[in-house]
Amino acid sequence: MARLWMAAMALAALAGLAGLIALADRLATRFYLAEAHDRAASTLRLTVSALDGHLARFQVLPALLADDARLRATLSPPADPDRIAATNRWLEETTGTAQSSDIYVMRADGLTVAASNHARPDSFVGQNFAFRPYFTQAMAGGRGEFYALGTTSGVRGYYYSAPVRGTDGRIAGVVAVKVGLDDIEAGWRDRGYHILVTDPQGVVFLSSEPAWLYSGLLPLTPDRLAASRAVRRYADRPLGELAVDRRQEQGEALIALTGAEGAQEYLELTQTMPQAGWTVHVLQDTAYLRGQARLAVAAFVLLLGVALSVGLILWQRRARLAERIALQTAAQAELEARVAARTADLARVNAQLEREIAGHRATESALRRTQRDLVQAGKLAALGQMSAALSHEINQPLAAARNYADSAMILIDRGDTARARENVGQILSLIDRMATIARHLRHVARKPDQPLQDLSLPAVLDEALTIVRPRLDQAQARLTIDLPAGLPAVRGGAVRLSQVLVNVLTNAADAVQDLPRRDISVTARIEGDHVVLSVADTGPGVPAAIAERIFDPFFTTKRVGAGLGLGLSISYNILKDFGGDLRLATAPGGGAEFQLWLRPSAPAAMAAQ
Numbered sequence: 001m002a003r004l005w006m007a008a009m010a011l012a013a014l015a016g017l018a019g020l021i022a023l024a025d026r027l028a029t030r031f032y033l034a035e036a037h038d039r040a041a042s043t044l045r046l047t048v049s050a051l052d053g054h055l056a057r058f059q060v061l062p063a064l065l066a067d068d069a070r071l072r073a074t075l076s077p078p079a080d081p082d083r084i085a086a087t088n089r090w091l092e093e094t095t096g097t098a099q100s101s102d103i104y105v106m107r108a109d110g111l112t113v114a115a116s117n118h119a120r121p122d123s124f125v126g127q128n129f130a131f132r133p134y135f136t137q138a139m140a141g142g143r144g145e146f147y148a149l150g151t152t153s154g155v156r157g158y159y160y161s162a163p164v165r166g167t168d169g170r171i172a173g174v175v176a177v178k179v180g181l182d183d184i185e186a187g188w189r190d191r192g193y194h195i196l197v198t199d200p201q202g203v204v205f206l207s208s209e210p211a212w213l214y215s216g217l218l219p220l221t222p223d224r225l226a227a228s229r230a231v232r233r234y235a236d237r238p239l240g241e242l243a244v245d246r247r248q249e250q251g252e253a254l255i256a257l258t259g260a261e262g263a264q265e266y267l268e269l270t271q272t273m274p275q276a277g278w279t280v281h282v283l284q285d286t287a288y289l290r291g292q293a294r295l296a297v298a299a300f301v302l303l304l305g306v307a308l309s310v311g312l313i314l315w316q317r318r319a320r321l322a323e324r325i326a327l328q329t330a331a332q333a334e335l336e337a338r339v340a341a342r343t344a345d346l347a348r349v350n351a352q353l354e355r356e357i358a359g360h361r362a363t364e365s366a367l368r369r370t371q372r373d374l375v376q377a378g379k380l381a382a383l384g385q386m387s388a389a390l391s392h393e394i395n396q397p398l399a400a401a402r403n404y405a406d407s408a409m410i411l412i413d414r415g416d417t418a419r420a421r422e423n424v425g426q427i428l429s430l431i432d433r434m435a436t437i438a439r440h441l442r443h444v445a446r447k448p449d450q451p452l453q454d455l456s457l458p459a460v461l462d463e464a465l466t467i468v469r470p471r472l473d474q475a476q477a478r479l480t481i482d483l484p485a486g487l488p489a490v491r492g493g494a495v496r497l498s499q500v501l502v503n504v505l506t507n508a509a510d511a512v513q514d515l516p517r518r519d520i521s522v523t524a525r526i527e528g529d530h531v532v533l534s535v536a537d538t539g540p541g542v543p544a545a546i547a548e549r550i551f552d553p554f555f556t557t558k559r560v561g562a563g564l565g566l567g568l569s570i571s572y573n574i575l576k577d578f579g580g581d582l583r584l585a586t587a588p589g590g591g592a593e594f595q596l597w598l599r600p601s602a603p604a605a606m607a608a609q
């Protein structure tokens with residue numbers, strides 16, 4: 001269907017193009033015809049006026065000559081040879097002066113008696129021209145005019161004549177002037193166009209093209225032939241007939257003449273010369289005009305082709321550009337849409353994240369709050385539990401101390417001071433134990449509101465060691481400390497952190513006491529965003545069954561009086577207060593390892609390491 005449509009379009013375009021070319025051809029032909037017409041018209045005007053001028057020069061000459069006494073005398077009988085000879089000379093001179101062809105004088109019977117060409121072999125003298133119209137017209141008393149091919153000379157001429165009257169006033173003869181036309185005709189040759197002159201019978205009398213001479217442009221009907229023969233206009237010359245085809249094209253008269261070289265078409269302009277009875281024709285060859293028109297059409301088609309090609313190329317470029325722009329616009333729009341969608345997604349995700357972060361923050365702070373509250377609540381709960389334990393822990397030493405005091409008094413009364421001193425020593429140690437409990441309880445019940453500081457771990461460790469050293473020595477534990485250089489400071493309270501270390505180191509000493517290997521090692525490392533201080537021992541370690549409970553208050557596996565079960569519980573709470581943690585791990589040798597997770601003072605410093 002589309003192909004059919006395309007074919008129809010192509011056909012229509014071809015038809016349109018053909019129409020356009022035909023129109024262009026018509027216009028170009030009209031233009032060149034009109035141009036040729038103008039040229040031919042001016043040629044025609046000039047030709048006619050030149051002919052008119054040429055003939056007019058001689059028009060009055062016969063009348064002037066006829067008045068001359070010499071002519072009259074020549075025609076008056078009897079004929080005088082001397083007079084005739086004088087007249088001949090005179091006529092010869094006059095011809096030379098007037099530049100006419102010939103001047104000659106005829107008697108009333110038409111016989112020529114004197115002529116300017118008397119000396120030439122083809123002289124008119126002795127010839128009878130009574131048959132010529134110019135003779136009869138002059139003899140009738142008027143002026144004669146005629147054009148014809150000379151019967152004697154065979155030279156074409158225009159004849160003017162006038163009657164010569166004798167002394168008695170009667171017409172004694174005729175004087176005639178023959179005007180040559182050959183020069184004028186010769187001037188028409190090789191001018192790019194043809195000029196010809198026809199007589200009333202349509203016979204070509206003067207022609208720039210010799211082949212057309214004495215041929216009829218009109219059909220040579222018997223009437224016309226008879227009219228020519230009567231006056232012997234063309235002497236005995238046979239008349240030919242030209243194959244003529246006339247037609248009109250775009251308002252111009254065209255004439256086709258068939259000659260030896262085939263038919264040739266001309267643009268024809270004509271003008272009549274009424275006095276001479278002539279029709280002057282100017283013929284312009286149309287083949288040349290048509291060639292020019294075709295050239296113009298070819299140039300037009302070429303230009304049209306170029307314009308169409310340029311138009312097509314421009315159109316294609318425009319189309320391609322438009323297509324590219326459309327594609328780019330579409331791509332841009334898609335990109336923008338994608339960017340917008342992605343941005344919206346991101347914004348949504350971002351908002352959600354922000355919401356989640358806010359939620360997390362809220363949760364975290366709630367958790368912290370809860371944790372703090374829980375820790376505090378735990379402490380209070382522990383205090384409740386402790387009250388019961390305390391009554392036991394304190395009443396027992398109190399009762400024991402009382403017993404020791406009672407027996408000490410008895411022993412003093414007995415004078416056994418040594419044993420009394422021993423008892424007092426027992427009392428003192430019981431007091432020490434109770435003081436220790438009291439000190440621990442102070443820490444348990446207090447809510448940590450001291451601000452945290454940046455602490456140097458080695459310094460805090462030294463502080464703790466001064467307290468715990470006697471206990472380590474007592475247990476004969478071997479302590480190794482290996483802290484890496486450049487350890488960052490940690491957040492915490494100096495007294496509380498050293499208390500934790502004292503607790504853990506004391507536990508380690510307890511664990512290794514009486515064992516063959518009694519090694520305690522203190523190391524530190526950075527893990528994630530924490531500083532981890534580990535205290536590992538070569539003790540028996542914490543059995544998995546109780547690992548969960550060792551951080552509970554008053555949980556102890558030590559014999560009664562040896563441990564309160566508060567150390568780890570308090571230590572755990574202290575580290576939680578610092579934002580850190582206390583964790584139990586298994587040391588490489590199977591012993592217990594307590595890890596103090598602490599926050600470094602400046603996270604930036606950590607990151608730099």
Ligand code: ADP
Pocket residue numbers: 503507508509511537539540541542550555556557558562563564565566567568569592
């Ligand atoms: P106490 O030392 O008064 O018992 P703690 O809270 O300090 O109270 O310790 C609780 C329990 O944890 C101890 O009784 C002990 O069973 C266990 N424990 C603590 N440290 C160690 C250790 N280094 N090795 C083995 N067990 C330990």
